[in-house]
Amino acid sequence: xxxxxxxxxxxxxxxxxxxxxxxxxxxxxxxxxxxxxxxxxxxxxxxxxxxxxxxxxxxxxxxxxxxxxxxxxxxxxxxxxxxxxxxxxxxxxxxxxxxxxxxxxxxxxxxxxxxxxxxxxxxxxxxxxxxxxxxxxxxxxxxxxxxxxxxxxxxxxxxxxxxxxxxxxxxxxxxxxxxxxxxxxxxxxxxxxxxxxxxxxxxxxxxxxxxxxxxxxxxxxxxxxxxxxxxxxxxxxxxxxxxxxxxxxxxxxxxxxxxxxxxxxxxxxxxxxxxxxxxxxxxxxxxxxxxxxxxxxxxxxxxxxxxxxxxxxxxxxxxxxxxxxxxxxxxxxxxxxxxxxxxxxxxxxxxxxxxxxxxxxxxxxxxxxxxxxxxxxxxxxxxxxxxxxxxxxxxxxxxxxx
Amino acid sequence: xxxxxxxxxxxxxxxxxxxxxxxxxxxxxxxxxxxxxxxxxxxxxxxxxxxxxxxxxxxxxxxxxxxxxxxxxxx
Amino acid sequence: xxxxxxxxxxxxxxxxxxxxxxxxxxxxxxxxxxxxxxxxxxxxxxxxxxxxxxxxxxxxxxxxxxxxxxxxxxxxxxxxxxxxxxxxxxxxxxxxxxxxxxxxxxxxxxxxxxxxxxxxxxxxxxxxxxxxxxxxxxxxxxxxxxxxxxxxxxxxxxxxxxxxxxxxxxxxxxxxxxxxxxxxxxxxxxxxxxx
Numbered sequence: 075x076x077x078x079x080x081x082x083x084x085x086x087x088x089x090x091x092x093x094x095x096x097x098x099x100x101x102x103x104x105x106x107x108x109x110x111x112x113x114x115x116x117x118x119x120x121x122x123x124x125x126x127x128x129x130x131x132x133x134x135x136x137x138x139x140x141x142x143x144x145x146x147x148x149x150x151x152x153x154x155x156x157x158x159x160x161x162x163x164x165x166x167x168x169x170x171x172x173x174x175x176x177x178x179x180x181x182x183x184x185x186x187x188x189x190x191x192x193x194x195x196x197x198x199x200x201x202x203x204x205x206x207x208x209x210x211x212x213x214x215x216x217x218x219x220x221x222x223x224x225x226x227x228x229x230x231x232x233x234x235x236x237x238x239x240x241x242x243x244x245x246x247x248x249x250x251x252x253x254x255x256x257x258x259x260x261x262x263x264x265x266x267x268x269x270x271x272x273x274x275x276x277x278x279x280x281x282x283x284x285x286x287x288x289x290x291x292x293x294x295x296x297x298x299x300x301x302x303x304x305x306x307x308x309x310x311x312x313x314x315x316x317x318x319x320x321x322x323x324x325x326x327x328x329x330x331x332x333x334x335x336x337x338x339x340x341x342x343x344x345x346x347x348x349x350x351x352x353x354x355x356x357x358x359x360x361x362x363x364x365x366x367x368x369x370x371x372x373x374x375x376x377x378x379x380x381x382x383x384x385x386x387x388x389x390x391x392x393x394x395x396x397x398x399x400x401x402x403x404x405x406x407x408x409x410x411x412x413x414x415x416x417x418x419x420x421x422x423x424x425x426x427x428x429x430x431x432x433x434x435x436x437x438x439x440x441x442x443x444x445x446x447x448x449x450x451x452x453x454x455x456x457x458x459x460x461x462x463x464x465x466x467x468x469x470x471x472x473x474x475x476x
Numbered sequence: 477x478x479x480x481x482x483x484x485x486x487x488x489x490x491x492x493x494x495x496x497x498x499x500x501x502x503x504x505x506x507x508x509x510x511x512x513x514x515x516x517x518x519x520x521x522x523x524x525x526x527x528x529x530x531x532x533x534x535x536x537x538x539x540x541x542x543x544x545x546x547x548x549x550x551x
Numbered sequence: 552x553x554x555x556x557x558x559x560x561x562x563x564x565x566x567x568x569x570x571x572x573x574x575x576x577x578x579x580x581x582x583x584x585x586x587x588x589x590x591x592x593x594x595x596x597x598x599x600x601x602x603x604x605x606x607x608x609x610x611x612x613x614x615x616x617x618x619x620x621x622x623x624x625x626x627x628x629x630x631x632x633x634x635x636x637x638x639x640x641x642x643x644x645x646x647x648x649x650x651x652x653x654x655x656x657x658x659x660x661x662x663x664x665x666x667x668x669x670x671x672x673x674x675x676x677x678x679x680x681x682x683x684x685x686x687x688x689x690x691x692x693x694x695x696x697x698x699x700x701x702x703x704x705x706x707x708x709x710x711x712x713x714x715x716x717x718x719x720x721x722x723x724x725x726x727x728x729x730x731x732x733x734x735x736x737x738x739x740x741x742x743x744x745x746x
Contacts, residue, residue, distance in 0.1 A: 401510035
């Protein structure tokens with residue numbers, strides 16, 4: 075499928091690439107040091123976990139605080155239900171991820187590395203476990219494989235740190251942020267596994283190489299999970315700056331007619347089919363245009379599907395996945411979810427639609443982590459893209475107001 | 477001159493609502509009984525009320541912190 | 552100093568302490584139940600709870616000091632500080648010392664709550680449910696006025712008030728609406744992590 079980037083090399087069907095093949099194909103792991111951080115800065119690599127934060131800056135913020143006692147958490151929890159890319163990457167190229175983690179540990183001066191892999195993802199757990207066994211002892215000395223609880227917020231940075239510290243994957247209030255004080259109070263780098271894998275290649279091939287892989291002034295490649303109304307759903311690797319049409323073509327094209335596209339998953343937002351034709355999938359530039367690639371989900375909604383029903387289901391999932399630590403998140407998302415479900419069933423209470431607008435504004439920014447913010451942003455995108463459907467559903471004569 | 481703003485640990489807040497009673501100038505309650513804290517530095521004249529609100533929290537969820545110029549702390 | 556004045560002060564201050572302590576316990580229960588009405592805000596409960604508790608300590612100090620200083624009782628300072636070390640009604644007085652020391656621990660930790668953190672404070676505060684009955688028993692056992700009508704009436708009102716409050720606490724739904732869901736989620740994401 076792709077000959078450059080993370081998924082270059084053996085095909086999907088070959089399964090996890092062994093250590094021997096990995097070294098034969100790519101060479102030994104280079105040095106991880108300050109120079110690598112500068113290279114990452116120049117490369118334009120941004121995080122692939124959802125926030126799209128520049129990787130070089132992130133490593134620097136840990137390195138500058140480290141006294142040789144920093145910690146690296148390779149985040150492969152992937153709690154987002156629509157996302158498969160991290161699992162797939164770990165199942166096919168575990169040694170790229172491990173290389174990246176070791177490079178990061180060397181560069182930020184960490185003495186511990188935790189591979190935080192979703193406990194429900196059996197093939198990636200098995201591949202990473204076997205990969206660790208193939209490694210020389212010097213590598214494995216500081217590496218620990220740590221299965222992450224299967225929940226949406228378990229992949230949140232402070233939740234990962236809290237899990238290592240106390241065995242409970244719930245987010246904690248900030249400050250302090252993990253790069254200031256994380257595992258055992260030490261500066262901690264929490265980095266998505268795909269980001270680490272890109273770093274492992276950039277360390278070998280340089281920042282110019284990475285930049286050259288992108289299109290339309292974007293840098294590098296990105297893993298996307300394509301799902302919904304497409305012929306061949308699955309994980310693809312594309313140059314950053316590709317169009318959605320190019321991506322959907324890789325997935326065998328749209329089945330039926332596209333009504334809208336969910337970009338970034340539950341933590342992302344809807345864009346209309348028309349808008350989808352105009353944007354470029356660049357994780358770095360998209361936020362400036364008001365969008366977000368998030369964790370790389372491109373999910374197509376067919377014209378025949380009911381956008382309110384799909385949105386309501388997603389809201390319900392997000393509400394159920396609240397850690398129930400913060401009142402505004404737990405009760406806010408619950409209220410938003412039930413109102414959206416009523417609208418989707420075309421049996422709204424009077425005031426349901428105005429409540430959606432009121433409560434999204436009320437909930438935003440008032441949780442300890444960004445979970446409610448993501449849910450609210452998703453719902454707001456639905457309210458915008460499916461405005462006419464919401465209006466029609468709200469005008470339906472249904473149950474009396476409670 | 478040190479400017480202070482109110483910070484809340486949302487994971488500790490259980491909605492006791494004492495803060496909103498004691499500092500209504502800057503704290504009001506949302507539709508579920510949890511505090512909405514107006515962002516920004518607290519005027520000197522209101523600081524005693526702010527401190528009283530912080531002290532009244534049964535779960536110690538509130539604190540007064542120095543305003544950081546570069547990274548605003550979300551209430 | 553007239554001996555009778557000291558003696559009456561000891562008994563009077565002791566009785567007042569008991570009434571105030573019972574009030575403190577009731578207010579504490581009301582606080583944990585998050586009681587409020589249109590004319591009774593939350594901060595009134597917590598403010599009164601704190602102030603009445605401090606007032607209790609004042610009367611308690613008066614009660615103890617006058618008892619020790621009174622030449623009639625032959626109590627030394629040791630008797631007031633070490634439980635069961637007095638010659639006079641050893642057991643019942645000892646209970647009073649225990650109740651007193653529990654209250655000191657509770658008060659000090661409450662004043663230093665910011666330093667010790669919420670969990671530690673909470674653990675020690677549970678001791679209030681021990682100190683109150685111990686104080687009541689001390690009053691029954693050492694009290695000179697125990698069997699007079701007015702003292703029995705005071706005892707009855709105090710015991711009833713606390714009993715009603717505690718019963719309300721026991722049968723009420725948990726006042727924190729997040730408690731059950733938070734606990735359930737925590738259980739979902741808790742694992743044994745080997746460090």
